[in-house]
Amino acid sequence: MVQPPSRKRATGRVTLADVARLAGVSPITVSRALRGERAVDPALAARAQDAARELGYVPDLAARTLASRHGTHVAVLIPMLSNALFVDMLEALQAVLRRAGYQTLIGITHYDAEEEEQLLREQLAHRPAGLMVTGLDHSAATLEMMAHSGVPCVHLMETSDGAGVYSVGLSQAEAGAAMTRHLLERGRRRIAFAAAQLDPRTLQRLDGWRRELRAAGLHDAALEWCDPAPSSLALGGRMFEDILRRDPAVDAVFFCNDDLAQGALLAAQRLGVAVPGRIAVAGFNDLVGSELMVPALTTVRTPRREIGEVGARLLLQLIRQEPPAQASIDLGFTLVVREST
Amino acid sequence: MVQPPSRKRATGRVTLADVARLAGVSPITVSRALRGERAVDPALAARAQDAARELGYVPDLAARTLASRHGTHVAVLIPMLSNALFVDMLEALQAVLRRAGYQTLIGITHYDAEEEEQLLREQLAHRPAGLMVTGLDHSAATLEMMAHSGVPCVHLMETSDGAGVYSVGLSQAEAGAAMTRHLLERGRRRIAFAAAQLDPRTLQRLDGWRRELRAAGLHDAALEWCDPAPSSLALGGRMFEDILRRDPAVDAVFFCNDDLAQGALLAAQRLGVAVPGRIAVAGFNDLVGSELMVPALTTVRTPRREIGEVGARLLLQLIRQEPPAQASIDLGFTLVVREST
DNA sequence: CTGAAAGCGCTTACAG
């Protein structure tokens, strides 16, 4: 499969010039015909296309990028692939971009600002046509690179009010508040907030929870269970046990992500703790499996597929230099009440 | 954020020539110093590096790719991102490639041969330095493109015996057989095989199961529950219910993937079916959560992180034209017996 | 609607 390094310069590839020769037109006409750019005489275009097909011509994207000064791909930066949330968003955005002829270059930041910075630098070196990043919170260097590059950028998952920043997402704080109100309405009085990872969006949910509990006069700092470790089923189970043991008066736990909440439900089952009888459990994001848990998990459904789609469409507009109707698009959320609260 | 289209040709980018001018050396010397290629006088190299840093120089990868005739990235083709198996493999392989200076271009085939073909075509147009694909089963056109491109390629997840095909994986049939033997040893007599997606690896597991049941004189075609729909928790629950209702004599179900088995466990709980008392449930892959289920799921652990790592290292060898010790690497599997069987 | 010229920013291959 591995070829010996060729001694000569030529690559043996079929080039635009080869196609042009066979079609009997100039290379630039072939280029235009193949890209569907400008008006090309239909007869010539057909000849160019036939010749390209006959020779199995594949355009060299590196050459195209160099000549046109922008790639045919979009760089996307997300924190993790092991969170179904981002996978869903990614698949949706990729489908939209693909239909528009753009490929997707994925970078995983692992929630690390320095890694994000380095990834962005690498991705910018590829001259992407557009950029999609997760959230609004970035290091000064990252922000500077994004601005300096002149590459259009869409921020995903959150909503912004700053000028010149394009974003598609939802108000994480509002969503956190809505779940807290639901728990309050169910008569819960001592509602813990259990969080992992502690990324900006998690902290915004925490803010929403705080606001509602304070308004109800029920806030207590001891109710905040924040662990910077990555979110996981196992961690959720451990946090749940901890809370039960160290603060038995807690009658509800609002987990910042469904994987934690699912882990808690599994732990409850193993420990024989009645949910929601003894204690209510709520999650966030409505990840796969939450509706199948026993009891089925109450959660907040976040529209990540739509965020991906709408975000990709917004980016496409920016790439085409069409002014978008609005810079920040709030796609909202849905409270999904099931059996666990 | 969006820049107006510049009228002039120059991009305003800092180029190698700018760095060379500042450093007082030729561009080619800067190029060599920055890439660490060949011996460059340490003093000159330092000047070049300082100048590059001062100007914030970012090499144009499109130009580099065009000039050197191969990119600094590896194209990876996987079926799905919503299967944790592939995400784990991807993260592992990406970490290895990244350290070696290669970026990863991910393509999702959705288990569709035509989509795979088109993705490969697009990816090859980017001139990747290497290629990683899932499994050994590909359309004739895909195989032809891979061979014709001359790009080194590693096949993941399965083991091959064909010459010239590099692969890292495990024997899916052996693993399927091992789980079946375990169930037999536990005294189960009517062991169903429940599968979704029906991709090549699933069918190889099915073969292993068949072989063992036939050897035991216990095979029955009615025990094969194959559904081409995508694998999911919900589908696993439905299949489990179906099997219980339509073939009550079944005393064990071997699911081809853990998500199906987890769904079955959840359904069992909801239905009040005792596992493993009334019926045993086994899975495959040891996905996240399987050890936390109630009862904890018996499964086969597949070394997907190692597959990603070893696969990436093998590809790196091929890219550097070092002859690998062996073309096909079998990383094996582990039977993980827990509570559900 | 079509094309000749120039150039995108880098690296290869060669000579010294």
Add this chain to the structure above:
DNA sequence: CTGAAAGCGCTTACAG
């Protein structure tokens, strides 16, 4: 160890 020349394969900008 260093560099001038040529070229990678395409598209832009201009002229017709």
